[in-house]
Amino acid sequence: MSIFEQLTDRDHVFEFLAPVQSPVDVRHGPILYLEDVSVSFDGFKAINNLNLTIDDGELRCIIGPNGAGKTTMMDIITGKTRPDTGSVWFGSRHNLLTMNEPDIATLGIGRKFQKPTVFEALTVFENLELAMAADKRIFPTLTAIMKAEYRDRIDEVLELIGLKDLRDRPAGILSHGQKQWLEIGMLLMQKPRLLLVDEPVAGMTEQEMERTAELLTSLAGKQSVVVVEHDMGFVRSIARQVTVLHQGSVLAEGTMDQVSNDPEVIKVYLGEDA
């Protein structure tokens, strides 16, 4: 169609006016793509030629000994740390290295911190309210009104994370495990395409761990989930694909069984003598 035909055709929908479901382009498969990423702090190479691909809807576990670069990797993806070299793409359209933290969050990457970080002075409900996907610029935030549909959605998530009874209590009084759940709930309110979850079950009881595993596996498929975890039992219970990081690069990748039988991995985890 020529430009003229397009302009005179009353039913024509221009591409730039068409509704966009999500700006993230995953037609080519991966939702997250890290290539040759390196970063060093004062000469120490925290990340060393890291290559990692996460497919859309995948649930991926990342394990590795302390100092393997797991948290630094998350910092790079969410825009907190800039790598020295390499490229990081979200879908095939967004170069994350050119964006800042709020933009990356708005685009659809949610992050749960290693240490549960919730707003302790605010109530559980308000924590979820702030996390909710919305226009987050100054004036829309100033004039924002709590609509019934928002309230319903927050209550839904409250139900899911089991904090309904504590709805109007300050988040500061929650137990460690409850804070972890609240933070996961905040992630859900953001409706992200990709969830980065750093040690979700630290400080949780056996029972809470099971529920967390259930929740994370139920999310996969709709969203992509990357879980960094130390607890091997937990990883075994949810993992389909496992990536082992060591000294800032990928040591092994595969199913849990493949990985745990890999001689290299055994050597790293159990020391040289094993």
Next chain:
Amino acid sequence: MWLTRPLQERSTQVFLGVLFAALVVVSALHLFMPEDSALYVSSYTVTLLGKYLCYALLAVAVDLVWGYLGILSLGHGAFFALGGYAMGMYLMRQIGDRGVYGHPTLPDFMVFLNWQELPWYWHGFDMAWFAFIMVLLAPGLLALVFGFLAFRSRVTGVYLSIITQALTFALMLAFFRNEMGFGGNNGLTDFKDILGFDLRTDATRLGLFIATGIALAIGYVICRGIVTSKLGRVSVACRDAEARTRFLGYRVERVQLFVFVVSAMLAGVAGALYVPQVGIINPSEFSPLFSIEIVVWVALGGRATLYGAVIGAILVNYAKTVFTGIMPDAWLFALGGLFVLVTVFLPKGIAGLLQKRKKAETTEPTPAQEATA
């Protein structure tokens, strides 16, 4: 609407009720009591109370950024003084040819310095509307530029406090210079009238007092509107966990900038109302000590309550008036001692004490409280 929301709130209604009652009572006692009555409020007292209300508005502005945003500004006196200077310039131009030297346009100090014409930045200040806009614009603009640079570089905490302190100190030194064209260390004074009303009459003084009370009410409602809105909760979020807020998609530096500029403008208004009541503005208002004093008022009254800031400002300044009357040299020691005592025994200030009493009256543990106990 975010501005009308606070009006439905009990605490704001009580605050506004008390404030307006005080305005009415003071005005009535001033106007209708015979001068020899014990209940008579003299014109001197009215002006003194007006001054306290200016300080209260300034304290509310500081509480907004410190209490709710976690930015301890030790330089809010600068915004207060800039608002004051904008008003002072208007009042100077109102003097006209009634100055000591009788020059039709030049203020006395310029004639004294042998200046031939008005500096460019003094133009327009003969018009009230222009001057009143500058009262908001001058502090607002300074806060905008300063805040933009500081928050973009993610300067927070004690470093920011030190920089704000340096800012007000630098401005003080600049305003001390005669070449700046703001009257040097004498500042601006000898005002005659405002909007055509003679500043020395009792009626004008009472009018200024009431105007200050209304400004405080409006400023309080604006601040309350902000802190009860979603933006207010985002501010608290920035205060307590900045990185988390960023990862939720909020631009922390813009939230900080917005609230900081609003606060600076309120401080400017407070300064503008202060100048006609005390009759002078000079660079001492920029002094770092004054800015620290404001923070003490807020800490004493109770952070993050707004009304606590008002109580703190009025109480401390009343104490200052009394103390400096009895033994002027002891005042700073008393202030320092007060600050130490409050920090140790009343970490949440006077407002915290009020809240504790209120809680004690209504304490019946709810099921939720028991569950988490």
